[in-house]
Amino acid sequence: MESDQRLSSFFISKKPFYLPVGNEIELAEIAYSHCLPLLLKGPTGCGKTRFMEYMAWRLKRPLFTVSCHDDLSTSDLVGRYLIKGGETIWMDGPLTLAVKNGGICYLDEVVEARKDTTVVIHPLADDRRKLPIEKLGIILDASKEFMLVISYNPGYQSVLKDLKPSTRQRFIAIDFRYPDEEHERKIVEIEAEIDHGLSANLVKLGRMTRRLKEQGLQEGASTRLLIHAGKLIKSGIDVNLACEVAICQPLTDDEELLNGLKEMIKAVF
Amino acid sequence: MNVGPNEKRREDALKNALIQIFYTDTIGSCHVENAVEFLRPIPNEKIGQILRLVRLISGSVSDLLAFSFMENCSKALEYLDLDQMEEWVTKALSIYEAQGLHPATEFLSRPHETALSFGNSKRVATLEDVAGKLSILASGLTERTIRFEPSNTPFTDGETVYLPRTFSRFRNLEENLLFLKISAIHKISQIRFNSFLAPKDILIKLFPELDELKSEVDRPGIVHLLNILSERFKKTDILNLYSLIETIRIEKRLEEDFNGLKRDLFSFKNNLLKSIGPENSLMGNDAISQIGRFILMNYDPKFLPKDKSLRGYVKRLLKRNSTNIDSLNTLKFLLKNQNVINTLPLKGPFFYVGTINLSKLEIKILERRKKLEKKFVEILGALIVKNQCKGPLKKELEKASKDLKNTPSITDDIDSALAMVFQKGHCKDKKDSFLNCEHIILHENQDLLEKLKGVGREIMEDLGKIPSSYVSSTLDLATGYYDPTLLLDSKKEEAPSFLFFSYPEWDFRRGDYRENWCTVKEMHSNRASGNFIETTLRKYKGQVETLRRQFELMRQDFMCEKRQKDGQEIDIDAYVEAYTDLKARLSPTERLYYRLKQDRRDIAVLFLVDMSASTEGWVNQAIKESLVLLTHAIELVGDQYGIYGFSGMRRTGCQYFIIKDFNEGLTNTVKERIIGITSRDYTRMGPAIRHSTNKLKEVEARIKILLVLSDGKPEDYDEYKGPYAIEDTRMALFEARQYGVKPFCITIDKEARSYLPRLYGAANYIFVPDVRLLHKRVPEIYRVLTT
Incomplete structure (x- = not known):
């Protein structure tokens, strides 16, 4: 009963807003129907996670999201024994939960996890679709509904953060970019609940910041940041201040770039 | 010069001091007298400090520089206080050390510029102040890296924006900074909205009476046209007039797209109006004054030109889809009227619009053309290569290349250019053809194709078409053989102490390596001494x-190694896990410690x-x-x-x-x-x-x-x-x-x-x-x- 309740919390009951920009939904559905794992790559804040929420809702499967970090261990994914009142009980990890319940396991920013951790997904990500649980001494077969999805941002320039070829070569990869101007405007408008003109200007600003790679800005403003700015403005914050705190400051600490970005805000609004 | 006894005493004292510093044997007494002349206007309370600086310069670097200092120091005192003067001298000394005497004396002759950096003249805006911010804004607006350089009049060559080094015509710093900004934006917009590129044949249609335009086919269209016009009317102000007309188009577009810039333009024009006062020269009824007034009044419809036909032209410029051709059309209309030509040069406050430097522009446009051709050929080449031209196809491509060279046809857009390549080199058997157009729109090539289209569009802005020569050179690149004479070249290197290595080289045309193709000579680099x-x-x-x-922080990056057999501390996670394992009757792990290790x-x-x-x-x-x-x-x-x-x-x-x-x-x-x-x-x-x-x-x-x-x-x-x-x-x-x-x-x-x-x-x-x-x-x- 308790586990049913726990499980139901992983279902997404309300339709998340997602505006498709290409054939990504179709691709993901076909991958799902053929039991193929999915790799989403793209810059931060372009809608990868939202897309997965939307897919989970659409496919009516529970979504188990794991945000990866470099201290993530195999037990964190698979499960571990816990002590409860002097007894030990086994607690499934998100991966096991997904396998058992035919859910979607979404490993966000998978390159952040240590490489020895990520190999645990290998047998799940090929045609075997099995999850060995060493502690329990069992091997779980994934049901047809189980889906494995990982995501990462290929734009990071650190050589230490990359996927092993043996990991990459198991996935259908969908490349996410920032949506085109019209789509992005619509997304910002709906998500931040602001008017057409304001969202058009925010998107204009966002796109201008994305042209600054050559001026030393590693990444331009993501759609997410634009939405944040929109929400602040909607709540009555002055437009310049909102853009500064939601867009410029999160992007860089460099004084010169900040001044330039502020100049851009002044130009657009 | 008659001087009183006090003055005389002061002069002698100065002379003595200078002789002590310089020793007359080495510089001659007439120079000392000159120097006394230079120092005469310096007030008594400052003279000691000045002499100290003279001694510092002559003692540490050069007597000549010290003289140059004295020559300029009374002027400098108008701008600088004594502390600032000291910094001024230090700067001059470092210029002397780095670049020599001449630049240092040059520097000393411009104390007002140093004053600017101290912010002494509080209202002076400098290019340095705005360039950093504006170059980022420019990147955002144009998707290019735009540099800023000083020049007396604002203009752009399409890559660099030239602005006055300093500007102080308005009352306060903000207004002067705004001037530099608006002027820069005007230039950046000329790049963004394409003021200087137009296909020649369109211009010939527009100005059929200009026969010169038909000659010199390769000259960039607008540059050539403006050159001819300014020679014909013997007025270079025609260029400024074009700039002014374009102002309507580009500012209107800017205002529509960028609210902030609209506000800036508004307040800038208010400043302008205030600065020119009631006697401004724009009250006239001539066509140029009418246009100028309309611009200054922020495109208020009330100020649309009264002349009906001129109004029509100006209204056309206000439309969103207007192009530089509309501006040229307006220019043509204006030039028909001898009065307009007589009223040139432009009067009034349009300094910010700047001018057009045809020669610099031409150089950059031609450079751009070459770069784009190269880029186009390379991307198209890569597309062909990606589609693996081999065997019979390669022959067909060669044939297509020859055909193209014989037909002077030109293609009007990128799609037909692509079609020329991919259809001419098409296999008859559909199954065999991996070169048909559908195929290149495969996902993996989408990027390249889009890039190609982008470059194609840029080429067409300038030429109006993709020249067939571009397409045929691509085919040459994709299929061409090497010049066999090049292969015979093998200069022998004879230096026994060097190490030689041979490496293969990848030849994409045959999709294989050329074995032992390159010889690498490894040697130590030359040494040079110096500081x-x-x-x-x-x-x-x-x-x-x-x-x-x-970097020290990077070194001291400690890594916490968990689950070790021994270590400084107990790893709680591991301990709990082991304990639960024990309880669950599993054999617990021995790895219960964590160790802090310097990250190797x-x-x-x-x-x-x-x-x-x-x-x-x-x-x-x-x-x-x-x-x-x-x-x-x-x-x-x-x-x-x-x-x-x-x-x-x-x-x-x-x-x-x-x-x-x-x-x-x-x-x-x-x-x-x-x-x-x-x-x-x-x-x-x-x-x-x-x-x-x-x-x-x-x-x-x-x-x-x-x-x-x-x-x-x-x-x-x-x-x-x-x-x-x-x-x-x-x-x-x-x-x-x-x-x-x-x-x-x-x-x-x-x-x-x-x-x-x-x-x-x-x-x-x-x-x-x-x-x-x-x-x-x-x-x-x-x-x-x-x-």
Whole structure:
């Protein structure tokens, strides 16, 4: 009963807003129907996670999201024994939960996890679709509904953060970019609940910041940041201040770039 | 000059003081008298301080400079207080040390400029103040890197915006800064909204009476037209008039797109109106005054020109889809009226609109044209290569190429250009054809195709069509054979102490390697002595400190190793797990401790420095400075590193210079080799990368990085250029990756975006737009790359 309740919390009951920009939904559905794992790559804040929420809702499967970090261990994914009142009980990890319940396991920013951790997904990500649980001494077969999805941002320039070829070569990869101007405007408008003109200007600003790679800005403003700015403005914050705190400051600490970005805000609004 | 007794006494005292400083034997007494003349206006309370500075200059560097100081010091006192004067002198001394006497005296003759930097004249806006911010805004507006340079009148050549170095016509600093900003935006918009590019045939249609326009086919259209017009009417003000007409179009577009700029323009024009006062010259009823008034009144419909036909032209310019052709049309209309020509030059406050520098513009447009042709050919070439032309298809392509050369046809858009390539080289059997158009719209080629379309659009802005020669040169590149005479060339290098290596080279046209094609001669780089290292470290003292801190932090990066058999502390997670295992009747782990361990970075990095001829001068200097700073920083971290340079000419003459081998320390010899880095010949990158990969193979490290410092794309004297060079370099990098080497490129080549993503991958290169910032960026990139 308790586990049913726990499980139901992983279902997404309300339709998340997602505006498709290409054939990504179709691709993901076909991958799902053929039991193929999915790799989403793209810059931060372009809608990868939202897309997965939307897919989970659409496919009516529970979504188990794991945000990866470099201290993530195999037990964190698979499960571990816990002590409860002097007894030990086994607690499934998100991966096991997904396998058992035919859910979607979404490993966000998978390159952040240590490489020895990520190999645990290998047998799940090929045609075997099995999850060995060493502690329990069992091997779980994934049901047809189980889906494995990982995501990462290929734009990071650190050589230490990359996927092993043996990991990459198991996935259908969908490349996410920032949506085109019209789509992005619509997304910002709906998500931040602001008017057409304001969202058009925010998107204009966002796109201008994305042209600054050559001026030393590693990444331009993501759609997410634009939405944040929109929400602040909607709540009555002055437009310049909102853009500064939601867009410029999160992007860089460099004084010169900040001044330039502020100049851009002044130009657009 | 008659002087009173007090004055006389003062003069004698001055003379004595000066003689003590200079000794008359060496400079002659007449000079001293001159100097006394210079110092006469200095008030008594300041003279002691001034003399101290004179002594400082003459004692530490040069008597001549001291005289130049005295000559200017009374003027300087108008701008500077004594403290500032001291700084002024210090600056002059450092200019003297770095550049010699002449620049230093030059500097001393302009004390007002120093005053500006002290903000003494509070209302003066300087280009320096705005350039940084504006260049970022310009990148946002135009998607290009735009530089700012000083000039008396504002203008642009399409790549650089020229603005006055200082501006102080308005009452306060804000207004003056706004002037510089608006003027810059005007120039940037001329680039963004394409003021200077138009296909010639359209212009010929517009001005059929200008026969000269039909000659000199290759001259950029608008430049040629404006040149002819200004010669015909013997007035260069025609250029300014065009600029003014364009102002309506571009400002209107700006106002529609950018609310902030609209506000700025509004307040700027208010300032302008205030500054010109009631007697302004725009009250006239001539056509130009009408236009000027309309602009100044922020395009208020009330101020639309009264003249009906002129109004029609101006209204057309206000439309969103108006182009520079509409502006030219308006210009044509205005020039029909002799009155307009008589009222030139433009009066009134339109200094911010600036002028047009036809010669500079022409140079840049022609350069742009060449670059675009090259880019177009390369991308189209890559598309063909991607579709693997081999065997019979290759023959068909050759045939198509010949056909094209015989037909002087031109293609009107990119799709028909593509069709020319892909349909002419089409196989009859559909199954066989992997060159049909549908195929190239495969997902993996989408990027290239889009790029090609982008470049095509840019070409058409200028030429109105894609010349067939572009298409046929692509086919040449994709199918051409090598010039056989080049293969005979094999200059023998005879120097027994050198090591020789031979490497294959990838020929994309046959999809195979040419075995033992290149000979790499490895040798130690030349040494040079001097105090370059010390000077650099002193010059960037602040940065060296920051780097030291940052890099030391990297070194002290402790890693917490969990689940160890022994260690400083108990690992609670492991303990709990073991305990539960025990309870669950499983055998618990023994690994219950964690250990703090200094993180062994285990990184080896090979710096490969491009020593081609193009790096001569500034670039070479900047690369050396970056290396000095970087080596000092890396020494702190303890990463293994080697520095090598490459250059050479032709496949048998690839040179590979050892500047610092992996097993060498940062010895004096190494430092001398860094100082001795000079620019040499060409950039044959493939062999250098292959040789570097071999070097890295011998080094033991978990992570191996190949960091290329370059200023341009791969190119050699022989056929090693274009797609051939790019594809070979790409293959060499691919080989490197196979051996676990991570390549990364730092470049100052503006064109980098067109080929580097293909070579290194989108995230594995960085473009440093300003070579003067290289020393700052290189260590920073290294840090980001390895943490």
